[in-house]
Amino acid sequence: MSKPQVGVSACLLGHAVRFNGDHKRQPWITDILGKHAKLVPFCPEVSLGLGVPRPTLRLNQGRLVQPSTKLDLSEKATSCFIKLAQTAAGLDGFILKKDSPSCGLERVKDYSAKGIPNKTGQGFFAKAMCESYPLLPMIEEGRLMDSEQRENFLNQIFAYSRLRALTPEAPLRIKLSAIQDLHKKHKLILMEHSPRHYSRLGRIVANPEGLSVREVLEKYSVLFMEALAVMPTAKTRTNVLEHAMGYLRGKADETDRKQLRESIKEYLKGELPFIAPLTLANHLIQKFEIAYLQEQLFFAPYPRALGAHIRL
C-alpha cells in the first residue's frame, strides 16, 4: 500500500509562514507521521497573497477581516480558498492549525460588534475543506496531543486511503467484490468503533436492492467514515478481543487462552493498557496462523511504528 497523503497547515511543518514570520513546527507530525505519510503543506493566507510578515486577520461577526487596515477579505478569501481546496483532491487526511481564522477547524474566536470574542467560529479555509470533502478525516494539531484522538485520526486516514484505493482512474471498473473484501477486512475495526454501523454496512454490501456498484460505494463510503468517527470504548474493544479469542479455541492451549482472558479483563478494569491484550492476541494469531484474524486490519490498522507509541 502506498503512503497516505496528509495535508498540513504549513506552519505546523516548520515553514516560516505565520503572520510574524515564525512557525509552529510539531515534531510528532514532521518526524514520526512524516515517515509513514506524505505530508503536503498548505498556507491559505500566503496563497491569498498576504505575504510574510503580514498584519493579523481575525473573524468579526463571521467575516474575515484585517483589523489594522479595516479590510474585509471574506469574498476574496472564500474564492481563493475554494480553489486551493480543489488542489487537495488526492488527500487522505488533513491536520489544521487550531485557533487560526483561516485554518482553525472549530472554536475559533469570532468577535461580536462590541469586540467580545466568542469561540464559535471556523476558519475560512477549514470551511472550504469541510464543504469540499465531507468524508475527509480532519483534525487540529492540538487534538493530536491526546493519544486516543491521535490514534483515531491515524485509523481514519489509513482506512480512508484504503477506501479511496477502490476508486482509481476507472471508477466504472470497480467490482462489488472489492467493496465486500474491504468490508470483511475491516470487520473488527468497525465493531470496535460501532457495531451498529457494522451491521448497517453489511446490509449495504449485500446489496439486496441491486444498486449499481457505484451507488453501493457511495452509500458505503459515507457510513464507513461515519463509523470510524465514533470513538471506540473499552467495552467495544473488549467485545472484539473476546470475539477474536473464539477463533483460538482448539488451537491455543488453555494456558495461553487463560493469559489472554486475564489480560482482557485487566484492560477492561483499567489495570492494563489496550496494547497489552492486543499484543498478546496478535502473538497467538501469528503463532497459530489464524488466517481469518491475520487479515483483520484491527490488529495492524497502520504501520506498527506509529501505533507502538500511542495505542493506549
Ligand code: SF4
Ligand atoms: S494561514 Fe494556516 S498555515 Fe498559514 S500561517 Fe496561518 S495557521 Fe499557519
